[in-house]
Amino acid sequence: MTIVTACTMDCGDACSLIVDSEKKTVRGNPNHPFTKGFCCKKGSRYFERLEAEDRIVTPLIREDGIFREASWDEALGLVAARLDAARAVPESILHIHGHGYRGILAKASSVFFNRLGASAYSGSVCDDTGITASERDFGVLHHNDPEDILNADRVINWGRDMTRCSIHQLALIQKARKKGTEVLTVSPGGDGTPEFSDVNVVIRPGTDRFLAAAVLKLYLEAGDLNPWVLNRTANWPALRGLIDGLKFTDLCAACEVPASDVEMLYDWYADTGRVATVIGWGLQRHVFGGENVRFINALAMVSGNIGIAGGGAYFNISSGRNLGSWDHLVKGGKQSATRREFWIGDLAGELEKADPTVDFIWVDGHNVVNQVPDCLAVAQAFARPFVVVVDGFMNDTAMQADVILPPAMMFEREDVLGSFVHNCVNHCAPAVSPPGRCRPDFDIVSDLGRRLADPVVLPDAETCVREGLKKGDISYGELVDMGFVKVNHPQVAFENMRFGHPDGLYRFPEDLHPEPGRDPDYPLQLLTLVSGKYLHTQIPASQQRGVPVVWVSKRNPAWGALDPARDAYLVTPIGAMQVKVETAEDLHPRAVIVRRGGWMKYGHVANVVIQPRKTDMAGGIAYYSQPCRLENR
Structure with missing residues (x-):
């Protein structure tokens, strides 16, 4: 039997899928635009994850350091009792929800813990910095329709490896090239x-602003400026x-890109x-x-390429911009206007200095212990509170839990x-x-909400879905019948140079x-960097045997100095991890690449040696x- 369903993993392609439940096959929906x-292979192989031998399929409770199986009644009864006790000081409860599971119903835990007044986290492990940057420029998060890239004469791909993160965007690029x-x-x-x-x-990692500024310098020197474009900005004199x-030479030196390549990039624009x-x-x-x-x-x-077909700057749109909330339908608790927040990038340090202390942690949709910096310290910080993890695998976060609740997964x-x-929705x-x-x-x-001494009652799932669809004026029946609905937005973002700021003008840095x-x-x-085989930490244990690999250029000063007969280590100010060193062509000589997603329990996660460090925007x-x-050691 075939079912039209969809991928809910943390990927922008958000594929509509055809699943054969008997043959256990997954393919893309040919009717989806x-x-x-x-x-991708991450979706087509998903039954390997659903049917994995090590999947957790019953609630687990830790006793004397060992997990034992439990019924839902026992597990949720224990969780409800600990949560009732913690509600006396709502800030002592911490909720962490990630994008490992996305959707209207996926918001349930966030809505629930907001009603309890629980602490939350601030900042982002992903793209909020770039989102905030784009909003400061354009006033709203929007870009041209993905298909519009077929109207481009040239594409400047500034650092997106579509072979690993967005195969449908890659297909559009390949079609455009034809x-x-x-x-x-x-890219580095x-x-x-x-x-x-x-x-x-090839650019020095993290210095892209200098390369862009160097090209802008060439625009100024050539006087190649469009008055109409500049009149649609609020602060051109400041940028100019x-x-x-x-100095042009200083900008080239900062990004370590030869002047000839900068001039070539100027010519392309x-x-x-x-x-x-x-x-x-x-x-x-x-x-x-x-x-x-x-x-x-x-x-x-x-360069005059905003607000036109075939142009545009593609970073992100909001995955929730066509969907509304349903939290106002919840009964019980109190919707919190302000909540205590912990910066996710230094979770261990934040928990250590918390006052009042955190006594209860709930984690879902996020292998957080694994995915944030200094993750060994985070694992240690999770030892004191009562920790509930909703997950189907004994990953680095689940290992720190007192109770593990096994979720149904995608499909x-x-x-x-x-x-x-x-x-598309x-x-x-x-x-x-x-x-x-x-x-x-x-x-x-x-179920948990109904068990509390002072219950928090959620509406039924269909009611929540129907309420969430109202914002985009989407028919629930049509959505279920088709498997998707495309919501109409302008094909060209910011047409006629009208931007999202109140005055309609663009803002320069x-x-x-x-x-x-x-x-x-x-x-x-x-x-x-992202892996092409697995999404973040959804990596089978069988693929994490041996020593993790890092890649360097043969021009990297460390390559010639390493003795291949001795063990190699990746070292930072907070620690070291054993690695195997291999070479990659055309890699910047100071860069070291490791593919993300490995688990700490197997010695494969580089976050154990990454220090908490904030970006300039959005935490x-x-x-x-x-x-x-x-x-060598």
């Missing part, structure tokens, strides 16, 4: 971008004064024709990540979600039954901060600004 009949569109990629290298690029420019005061700019989701993971995004947006704007539960790339219909005692997250939270100097003791830069985590070295 973005999925177009194919999906029509004659040229693609130039700017060591990725799959040469596969779809005509030209690759900033760029005027900078300045020649006749339309230029689309695609901004990678890693640029914001640096100390000045927001500034990186803002200067690239500024270059797209000054086993219903939800509705949007995309941060396209404008997808229905994730149940295609198979959950194994053992696994239950949908929504049902778990609903007004500061350009220097890159932190290299530490002579840690002269290399660690980049924990993001500057993972990619981590200095390091490689050495």
Whole structure:
């Protein structure tokens, strides 16, 4: 039997899928305007995850350091009792929900713990820095329709490795290339971008703002400026004064890009024709990540490529912009206007200094212990509170739990979600039954809420879905029948140069901060890049045997100094981890690449040696600004 359902994983492609529940196969929905009949290996192999031998399928309670099986009644009874006790001081409760599970119903735990007045976290492990940067520029988070890239004469891909993170965007790029569109990629290298690029420019990681500023400098020197474009900005004199005061050679030196490559990039923007700019989701993971995004947006704007077909700057749209909330339908508790927040990037330090202390932690949709910096310290910080983890695998976060509640997973539960790339809203219909005692997250939270001494009662799931669809004026019946609905938004964002700020004008950045100097003791830069095989930490144990691999250029000063007969270690100021060193072509000579997602229990996660470090906007985590070295021991 085939079912039209959808992927709810943390990926912008948000595929509509056809699942054969008997043959256990997954393929892309050919009727979906973005999925177009194919999906990535992460989705097509998802039954391997559903049927994994190590999947947790019954509630577990820790006793004397050992987990034992329990009934739902016993497990939720224990959790409710501990939660009732903690409610005397609501701030002593901490809720952590990630994007490992997204959708209208996925918001249940966030709505529930908000009603309890629980503490939450601030900041982001992902793209909020770039989102905030884009909102400061454009006034609203929007970009051209993904299909509009087919109208571009040239594409500047600024750091997005579509071979690993968005195969449907890659398909559009490849289709555009067949029509004659040229693609130039700017990145530190060591990725799959040469596969779809005509030209690759290698840049020092995290210095993209200087390269964009250098191209802007060439625009000023050439006098190649469109008065109409500049009149649609609120602060052009400030940016012009900033760029005027900078030397072209200094900007080239800061980003370590030859002047000839900068001039080539200027030519790509300045020649006749339309230029689309695609901004990678890693640029914001640096100390000045927001500034990186803002200067690239500024270059797209000054070059006259905003507000036109075939142009635009693509970073993100909000995956929830077509969906509304249903929290006002909840009975019990009190909706909290303000809540205590802990910065997610230094969770261990935040918990240590918390007053009042945190006594109860609930984690769902997030392998948080694994995914934040200094994760060994986070694991230790989780030892004191009572910890509940909703997860199907004994990952680094689940290992710290007092109670583990096994959720139904994708294809086993219903939800509705949007995309941060396209404008379709997808229905994730149940295609198979959950194994053992696994239950949908929504049902778990609903059951828990009714068990409290002062109950918090959620509406039924269908009511929540129907309420969430009202914002986009989406028919529930049509959505269920089709499996998706495309919500109409303008094909071209900011047409006629009308922006989202109250005055309708664009905003340029007004500061350009220097890159932190290299530490002579840690002269290399660690980049924990996305994997092409697995989504974040959803990696089977069988794929984490042995020593993790890091990649460097043969021009990296550490490569020639390492003795291949001795063990190699990746070292930072807070620790070291054993690695195997391999080489990658065209990688920046100071960069060290490791693929993210490995588990601490197997010695495969680099976050154990990454220090808590904030980005310049939205409390993001500057993972990619981590200095390091490689050495033998």
